[in-house]
Amino acid sequence: MKQSRSLFRRFLKGHFLFIFLPLTVLIFFFTFVGFSDIHEKDPNKLNLFYVTVLLFGFIIVAFVVLSWLFFLKLQKRLARLQEVMSFSANHNSFPKPIPVQRDRMDEIDQLGSSFNWMIQQLEDSRKREYEEELLRHRLIANLSHDLRTPLTILRGHVTRLNKESISLEGQNSLTEMNHTITRVGDLMDDLLSYTLLTSGKHPFHPTSTDIGRLVRASIAAWYPAFEEKEIQLDVDLPTEETFYWEADPKWMTRVLDNLFQNILRHAAEGKYANIVVDVEKEQIIVADRGPGMDNSSYERGAGIGLSTSNYMLKKMKLKADFTSNENGTRVAIGRA
16 A cells, blocks of 8 residues: 555654744744844843743743644544454454545554455455355255155165065175165264254253253163163262253253264273263263274264264353273263
């Protein structure tokens, strides 16, 4: 941007015009005109010393007054810019553009113009990001819907083949195909749920929730599945004591469902699950003796579900701390 006028030059020009120029005129007048006439009429009226004191006094007062006016105006302009920035920081939003005098365009106006340009770029960037996010969510939702039809067709063919007389190896292959179809359907459900969550379309109703009671109900619902996989459940749920979180009960149940589901899918070989409600620390602890989260199967299968759970926990001002190695995985859910 081309600089048309300099603030510092205006400051010097103003001081020269209103201080040094009148001073020069006064000195010239008294030197060549006034002193001789005044001295002849009354030499005691005004001598050189008093003239000098008067002139220097005028310089100091004028300098102080003009400087004070100049910097007061400068401070007001900078304070207005700082106020706009502070409002943005305090309200977590983009600031409004500040007014700029195009006919003047000194250093402060150039700073304001650059600030306005930055705001415009940020707003354009946020708008593009929002449009891309909306397009991505719409694409995921459409894909999740469109893929259900071929999966349903595949499941129908698998069911038909199961009625045919085929070898044991063929039956095992059909069972594996049916399991894979179910797994793909579950992944699509997780992906669709995560998309709805991040787009703000999933209902969220936080309330004071009895965590001990909620965990007990979740374990009761999942107990048959653990029993079917022959997984030993080690449960520590206080019967008389409990604690409360300001959380959405459906979201908390969904988080626990995801953790229990991951144990069944990726840690069933450990044949063990430990579920604890620590009232003193206000934590929910879920542990297993599976291969750990570094296992490739766990990484491929649990990513979307864990992302969904972490998003829900963050929304409820909670967090999950993961500790995992080859001997198992431990998840501690507590306040953020």
